[in-house]
Amino acid sequence: MSQTVDRALSILPLLAEGPADLGQVAERLGVHKSTALRLLRTLHEHGLVYRQSDQRYRLGARLFALAQEAMENLDIREIAHPHLVRLNEACGHTVHLAVHEENEVLYIDKVDSRYPVRMYSRVGKPVAITVAAVAKLLLADLPEGERRALAEKLEYPLYTARSTPNAGAFLRELEKVREQGWATDLGGHEESINCVAAPIRGADGRVVAAMSVSAPNVVVTADELLTLLPRVRRTADAISGEYSGRTPVKDPTA
Amino acid sequence: MSQTVDRALSILPLLAEGPADLGQVAERLGVHKSTALRLLRTLHEHGLVYRQSDQRYRLGARLFALAQEAMENLDIREIAHPHLVRLNEACGHTVHLAVHEENEVLYIDKVDSRYPVRMYSRVGKPVAITVAAVAKLLLADLPEGERRALAEKLEYPLYTARSTPNAGAFLRELEKVREQGWATDLGGHEESINCVAAPIRGADGRVVAAMSVSAPNVVVTADELLTLLPRVRRTADAISGEYSGRTPVKDPTA
């Protein structure tokens, strides 16, 4: 909608791939060097872009700080965190909290496993949307139309033999997840890692977030992990209750 | 330098404080609502801003993803990580990696303590620049002029009784740190937490990053923590060596 801003913002993903010099930026934007220079300068003033000692540009510190602040202001996260910690203390496995936004699903909180073998993931990182248990829950709650449209648009990388292969299979899986109210990922992303997940709902009953417990085969089998399901659902329900305003901490004087 | 982009980018820190609606954004920018709308639209298209169900705007998912990618592309981080993990395995405490950029010092990697009592910090978060051990190392290496200028500009919040009180004290501390080649923070940020830090240097000898080991008093005393100093320095030196190209992994055929 706004050409100048559009161009400026296009620089960010470009730099995310790695540092680039003025010429490269100008070329990839399709603008004159002087134009690129001014855009970069403005980005620089705002700290979104950093000029390293070899004069090349890369993404700047403020970007981290912004992402950080934004994350801390997510109230679901705030509310959920202590519950996640408690669940982690009880079972010892990695616990994740994820939300859906703009065709992506991303982790917004994580409590690490207390076992030495940990799975790789990072808060802020988009998840494998076609296989992750949390993604299934978040997408299963979308209105039918959106769900279909999104499923068609997605790509279905075969991380493992158990990965969701295509849109049809994905939609069927979502339907199932929708009905049962919980989801799993049994080696669909990494051969040896299983997850169980449950939805967190707002006051209107819509799914606002999802949480999961993940553990590698070497620590517990898929069946053993599934025995945690009731506990995971209870935790998710507790968070839902608190988030939607019902019974945060019942005041006895009320 | 570029008015439009400047305005658009000013929206981001504003939204970082919390969600805002169109009117609020327009007012705080000092522009017409229609202008703010178009800027927000552009930010939205790039995923930097998200429109939540109550129509208010907040920071968007792509911001996290960008910060994420940027972080993963930092080569120091890549090189240092395994060393940090190894140090953590050896001593059990929280290990941090930090860099200096644009008058801020921020953590770019962290390996959590294996003790139940952990300190609060997050990757991407700016550190308390006047007291953190890593900050002292990074700033101590600045050329004299810059160091003085920066020290004067900073604020010196008294987190605890041991916090650096003013520019003079800070500059003296930096001088000391510069000479001894390592730094500590003994309860300067949080009463009960101590840190020991060592610098990581590039091929030209300049400090490019700093790493620290932190632990609360309840786990180890400051004196006990100090006994780890040689180990921390050795780790930092190993990272320095690898980063500056010397002996990444000595090839016996060479």
Next chain:
DNA sequence: AGCGTCGTTGCACTCTCTGCAACATCCATT
């Protein structure tokens, strides 16, 4: 119904961004 608030659109004006060309710097080459 009627009012007030908030987001949205079309349009004319003008301000700001753009591209150009010239200049400055630096490094590699002869």
Next chain:
DNA sequence: AATGGATGTTGCAGAGAGTGCAACGACGCT
């Protein structure tokens, strides 16, 4: 040393893009 070629930087005039206005539409509230 001097030359050539990169690369980053500045001033300027033209024009295209962004701006604010005013009017409209959509809600929610009394």
